[in-house]
Amino acid sequence: MSLTPEPGPAYLSMPSTVAQYVPPLLPEDTALRSAGAQWLERMAAALESWRADAPGMVLDLRGASPEGLRFLKEVLGAGEVSALAMGNPDLQVEETVFAGLWRVRGEGVDYLEAADIPAILRRRAVAGQLALPDPADLPGDLVNAPHVFAEILARHDAFERSGAAHVFNFDLVPMSDADLGWLVRMLGEGPVVIVSSGYGACRVRSTGLNGAWWVQFSNASDILILNTLEICAVPAVACAAPEDIADSARRIRALGAAYG
Structure with a gap:
């Protein structure tokens, strides 16, 4: 007996493995490391500023340099939760390996959000x-x-x-x-x-x-x-748990210390 709603193209595939945190290797490229140092500070600060029942801090990526985007792709990876928010426009949401740090993308949209769950999912x-x-x-x-x-x-x-x-x-x-x-x-x-x-x-x-x-x-x-x-x-x-969000901030700070 199944309670699954009728399938449609909007459904995401079910995960076959459980994501585990593996500390990312920082790139050797000097330009990437320079761009990354700025993003690590901003992401850690965003996570540290998060409070329950308050809007999460959003970091707009549309103006990021190519080096910065490459750095983020290498370091952020994929976490345990992904989502689709249908509407205008349709938006793909992916948690990064840092719980509570989410990437939201769609037509004309690309940003990181530090939150238990991205605000767009609540609104939609x-x-x-x-x-x-x-x-x-x-x-x-x-x-x-x-x-x-x-x-x-x-x-x-x-x-x-x-x-x-x-x-x-x-x-x-x-x-x-x-x-x-x-x-x-x-x-x-x-x-x-x-x-x-x-x-x-x-x-x-x-x-x-x-x-x-x-x-x-x-x-x-x-x-x-x-x-x-x-x-x-x-x-x-x-949703990301408060203790996991705090742990993600500490992990990113630890990565930032590697630049010192």
């Missing part, structure tokens, strides 16, 4: 409200889905009022394929897709209900092993 995921359907419009083969949907809306209202998050584990709720398919259609698909390899293979997708996210874990064969719907701002599995 903002959706509307949903209402209970007319009982007369319900398919006749549904059993539990209408009751679960009512509970989702109630938990959503509580989250909007108080910030109280909630997780629905659909592996523990008796629901038929018809129930699950109807629930997926009612919630709809949002514009944000996030893939994380930090806790196994995990796909996160926003829905048409503000603050409601599908969070689905798969095994190495890409078989769904855990289905949940989280009512929250952004699921924690996609």
Whole structure:
């Protein structure tokens, strides 16, 4: 029984390996090292300035020198989380090997952001409200889905009022394929897709209900092993932890010390 929304071209492929931090080798090229020294200082300062519930510092890369961009490509690498924010324009988001330091790219857009999660993912995921359907419009083969949907809306209202998050584990709720398919259609698909390899293979997708996210874990064969719907701002599995952000700042400072 699957709760995965109908596949489409916007889905990112599931990770097959878990990224591990390996200290980057600093380039020997003098021009790259000179450009890099400036970026290391700016990135460390951006991470050190981060505070929960505050906007992250953005470092615009559009004016960076070719040497600076080459340095960043060599040093930043790829982290555990990637995302797609559909809209105008579509944006690719990649966490670097330094947790909490993200690169966001798209048409006319290229920047680094120091944050638990890039602000663009929060903004693009903002959706509307949903209402209970007319009982007369319900398919006749549904059993539990209408009751679960009512509970989702109630938990959503509580989250909007108080910030109280909630997780629905659909592996523990008796629901038929018809129930699950109807629930997926009612919630709809949002514009944000996030893939994380930090806790196994995990796909996160926003829905048409503000603050409601599908969070689905798969095994190495890409078989769904855990289905949940989280009512929250952004699921924690996609976010960098504060201690990891602080550690990233220390790592970048240590790289900068190599220039001394």
